Amino acid sequence: MADPKYVNLPGIAYDQPDIYETTDLPESDQYTDFAEVEEDSREIERVHLNPETASERFRGKYLDGSKVDFADQGFTKSRKKGYDAITCWELAPTGEQETVFQRFLRLKCEINELISEVQVKGMGADAGDPNLSAQEILKQANGMQKQLLELRIDPAKASTGNDDSNALKKKLTVKLGEMSQEKAKADKSAGSKDGLQYELCVPSSSNKPGQFSRITELENRIKMLEGVLGTEQKDKLATVAISPKNHSVLGCLSVLSTKLSLLEPTHIELIETRLSSVLQKVTKISEKKLDVQELERTLKLSDLYDLMEESSSTIQALPELAERLNSLQQLHQEASEVVKELSEIKSLQEAIAGGTLENDKILKELQIVISETLKRPGGK
Numbered sequence: 001m002a003d004p005k006y007v008n009l010p011g012i013a014y015d016q017p018d019i020y021e022t023t024d025l026p027e028s029d030q031y032t033d034f035a036e037v038e039e040d041s042r043e044i045e046r047v048h049l050n051p052e053t054a055s056e057r058f059r060g061k062y063l064d065g066s067k068v069d070f071a072d073q074g075f076t077k078s079r080k081k082g083y084d085a086i087t088c089w090e091l092a093p094t095g096e097q098e099t100v101f102q103r104f105l106r107l108k109c110e111i112n113e114l115i116s117e118v119q120v121k122g123m124g125a126d127a128g129d130p131n132l133s134a135q136e137i138l139k140q141a142n143g144m145q146k147q148l149l150e151l152r153i154d155p156a157k158a159s160t161g162n163d164d165s166n167a168l169k170k171k172l173t174v175k176l177g178e179m180s181q182e183k184a185k186a187d188k189s190a191g192s193k194d195g196l197q198y199e200l201c202v203p204s205s206s207n208k209p210g211q212f213s214r215i216t217e218l219e220n221r222i223k224m225l226e227g228v229l230g231t232e233q234k235d236k237l238a239t240v241a242i243s244p245k246n247h248s249v250l251g252c253l254s255v256l257s258t259k260l261s262l263l264e265p266t267h268i269e270l271i272e273t274r275l276s277s278v279l280q281k282v283t284k285i286s287e288k289k290l291d292v293q294e295l296e297r298t299l300k301l302s303d304l305y306d307l308m309e310e311s312s313s314t315i316q317a318l319p320e321l322a323e324r325l326n327s328l329q330q331l332h333q334e335a336s337e338v339v340k341e342l343s344e345i346k347s348l349q350e351a352i353a354g355g356t357l358e359n360d361k362i363l364k365e366l367q368i369v370i371s372e373t374l375k376r377p378g379g380k
Contacts, residue, residue: 104148111145150212 024030098106118134118141261267 108145108148111141111148115141115145150216 115138118137122134262271
């Protein structure tokens with residue numbers, strides 16, 4: 001039982017439900033911060049990454065997992081290794097001597113970067129030489145890039161780091177070793193007919209720089225000739241020379257040279273005089289043609305005038321003819337109405353005639369019946 005001392009206390013509402021008021025929100029509406037407190041620790045290394053610099057650094061690189069063994073069972077003979085990171089422009093590692101091909105790629109990359117940087121940023125405020133402009137730098141860089149592209153380095157030969165002289169030395173040493181072994185095995189009495197053949201190879205460095213320009217110029221000329229004449233179609237030569245007999249370049253050029261000789265000043269004056277005479281003749285022919293056209297036009301106009309004069313009398317009678325046609329139209333309408341009424345009368349006559357025939361038939365039958373009834377005995 002409740003304590004009687006709390007009974008009938010003032011300020012207690014017995015006829016109302018118990019309500020407990022508070023400033024707290026319900027649990028579903030309460031917000032609790034579950035974020036963990038970040039602890040500063042020396043063992044944890046925090047790396048701040050920039051996606052733009054990372055994409056620029058690893059652009060052109062990929063991972064090759066074709067030669068990786070993920071089985072981890074030990075029955076493969078090859079050494080296990082992870083992914084191989086290979087770039088399109090693979091440069092020499094730090095501390096190692098770069099090969100000719102790697103140096104070629106490095107210079108090509110640096111020239112491309114220089115061209116792109118000058119095109120985007122320009123010379124900048126910290127330019128070393130004020131007389132050197134961005135256009136001159138781009139011109140020189142394009143020239144160097146053209147020289148690099150004209151080298152035509154073979155990556156299979158240049159990646160080993162040996163030039164042509166080293167390859168020749170190795171080839172000669174191998175050949176001498178083979179000859180010495182064969183000589184030791186051969187019989188001393190037999191005369192050896194083997195000999196050593198030397199080849200004179202001129203390195204590319206001894207070539208004159210003007211030869212490359214001449215060769216490139218010749219190649220450009222050959223490409224232009226191939227573009228004009230074609231490589232497989234022989235009919236182009238005939239079309240250029242306007243002669244089906246010339247199927248060679250020399251014949252075509254001889255025909256073209258003869259045509260060009262006609263363009264000399266003396267020949268041009270003769271051609272101009274002939275063209276002027278031809279032009280005068282053409283103008284005369286055109287004038288005659290215009291006269292003929294004018295004559296035909298006048299004849300057509302005269303014919304039209306005569307036709308109008310002949311039809312003038314008939315034109316005056318046209319209104320009377322139109323009135324007569326209108327009256328005839330009314331007459332035709334009335335006649336069609338009369339014909340329609342006559343057809344209706346005819347149909348009525350036919351109906352009346354049919355009715356009279358039926359009445360005659362009925363009367364005859366009635367007479368027969370009456371006569372028969374009168375003939376009967378005791379008929380009334």
